[in-house]
Amino acid sequence: MVKGRRVLLGVTGSIAAYKAVEIARGLVKKGALVQTVMTASACRFVTPLTFAAVTGQPVFTNEIDFTENGEMSHISLAAQSDLVIVAPATANIIGKAAGGIADDLLSTLLLVARPPILMAPAMNCRMYEHPAVQKNIETLRTRGIEMEGPCSGDLACGEEGSGRMADPSDIIARAEAMLAQSGDLAGRIIMVTAGPTREPLDPVRFISNRSSGKMGYAIAEAAVRRGARVILVSGPVSLPQPSGLEAYDTVTTAAEMHDAVMGRLGGADALIMAAAVSDYSPDQPAAKKIKKQDDTLAVTLQKNPDILAEVGKRRKRPLLIGFAAETENLEKNAREKCRSKKLDLIVANDVSKPGIGFDSDDNEALLLSASGDATPLPRMSKSRMADAILDKIAILLQSTRS
Ligand SMILES: Cc1cc2nc3c(=O)[nH]c(=O)nc-3n(C[C@H](O)[C@H](O)[C@H](O)COP(=O)(O)O)c2cc1C
Structure with a gap:
């Protein structure tokens, strides 16, 4: 390769x-x-x-x-x-x-x-x-x-x-x-999700978030470099397709991301969910553009499928890595997410800090593993952080699935 x-x-x-x-x-x-x-x-x-x-x-x-x-x-x-x-x-x-x-x-x-x-x-x-x-x-x-x-x-x-x-x-x-x-991930199949999802309100409007996809794309690129066969499932982003991928799926909504992940998960050694999947979506998107009429407009949102939790429940499942974007109680909330979704590893970001996280080139995170250890990753480029996260994943893959 x-x-x-x-x-x-x-x-x-x-x-x-x-x-x-x-x-x-x-x-x-x-x-x-x-x-x-x-x-x-x-x-x-x-x-x-x-x-x-x-x-x-x-x-x-x-x-x-x-x-x-x-x-x-x-x-x-x-x-x-x-x-x-x-x-x-x-x-x-x-x-x-x-x-x-x-x-x-x-x-x-x-x-x-x-x-x-x-x-x-x-x-x-x-x-x-x-x-x-x-x-x-x-x-x-x-x-x-x-x-x-x-x-x-x-x-x-x-x-x-x-x-x-x-x-x-x-x-x-x-x-x-x-x-x-060569490469410590040689022969491993790694699925990475990246970017936001868009949940339509009507044919021209949607609910989304500020994810740029940069972190997920950096992980996909680093995993390719380290010899892995990488499947990237991406929400709408303005980043070029990384070279050397095994497969590249582009999706728009959370439901589409769910289907793409589930459809390709068989055989994967690790699933890294770096995508910021919308938790909720409008339950009945309008078929035609919503006209400006009343002073207020109520939209009912319904919960989207929780991809991580669903994969976490499987008896035979890949190594599961999630991301937690928090604005308060970073470690406590991330540990809770790690436990409730049965993750092996969680990358916790304090997105309230300026210059890191959403849409920036740098990131700072706390890497928490299911076994309880915590590794602080100080501010660094997303590409360096991708390698730091993959270092941990490579060790976990070796100890659990060699
Ligand atoms: C025309 C010419 C051809 C040379 N061809 C070789 C060669 O094929 N192999 C070799 O070991 N040195 C060759 N040399 C000698 C090296 O260029 C010389 O040892 C040089 O110091 C090598 O520096 P470098 O290893 O830093 O590139 C050649 C020198 C000249 C002038």
Whole structure:
């Protein structure tokens, strides 16, 4: 599964650097988000502009700096990647990685990154056969770094032997295989609901809420990155469809959301209800637009189906995660919701706080589990919070359903 995954492509100073453009292109075509880091030597062989154009992403060229979010580039690039590929990998970068040397962005990043890491060595055959290079490759292998190639054949230097970089298509295939096995949610089926619902009053008016869907979409995206097969059921939002989803259903009303969730729930390992489903809806929506007449207008509301409670009652049910948007008594109300709906985990938000929750890019929450433990999640981006929530879910899935 390559779609939606983040691949960091390190390019070093070999004649084969131009072939890395093909690797970047192939991965982008398969739906990966490719970020390129080039060494100073690599920039003498191919321009950063070529990779920027092919990947649609800015290229990092050796500067250890702060990103827009105030994070250090070598830390954030490594932490955000699902796979690091170094292709071509020079004798120099292989030696630096084996020896723990960190004197530029790529080598520093390789000390921060954790497997999966794939290297595609490329060099003259005598360089490749040198005991120092062989020992360095062996050292990296024992640390879990995988090697693709090199192959034998005509080398750019005119000699013949082992040292040619593996074919880009083989490197891409190896990357695909590594991504398929990686991620703490690999193979899990996770259903996420997101956004508000709209309950019609008449053909042009509805009752809804301020949910933007950003939290649910961030969770769906993060779960895809972590290897899960994700089913996203979304209410009306103005967010682009995340890539790499197993299924994407758009619904309008609470009743439609109920039907979509129930229809697809079979086989799911977890249901994360981040949607703000309307509790009530007008019992008899008018068939025609309601005219302005009397000074007051009474509308009778009826209770909508409670999706979480219904799934919670099932004997065989997925891991259940709910959200509580509260304006008072956050922990008490959230614990009560967790208990009454038989949830495994609840994410409690105090929506009365400014700058977090509804429609904002940040969130702050209290993560409460059925077993009683509470984890405060301080203010952070919704995408970081998505990962924090999924960290907990991954542990719960492992302990209950492995
Ligand atoms: C034309 C040319 C081709 C080179 N090709 C390779 C190569 O294929 N593999 C290699 O290990 N080094 C090769 N080198 C040497 C590296 O560019 C050199 O060791 C450099 O310091 C590597 O820096 P980097 O690993 O930071 O990119 C080549 C040098 C030149 C001038």
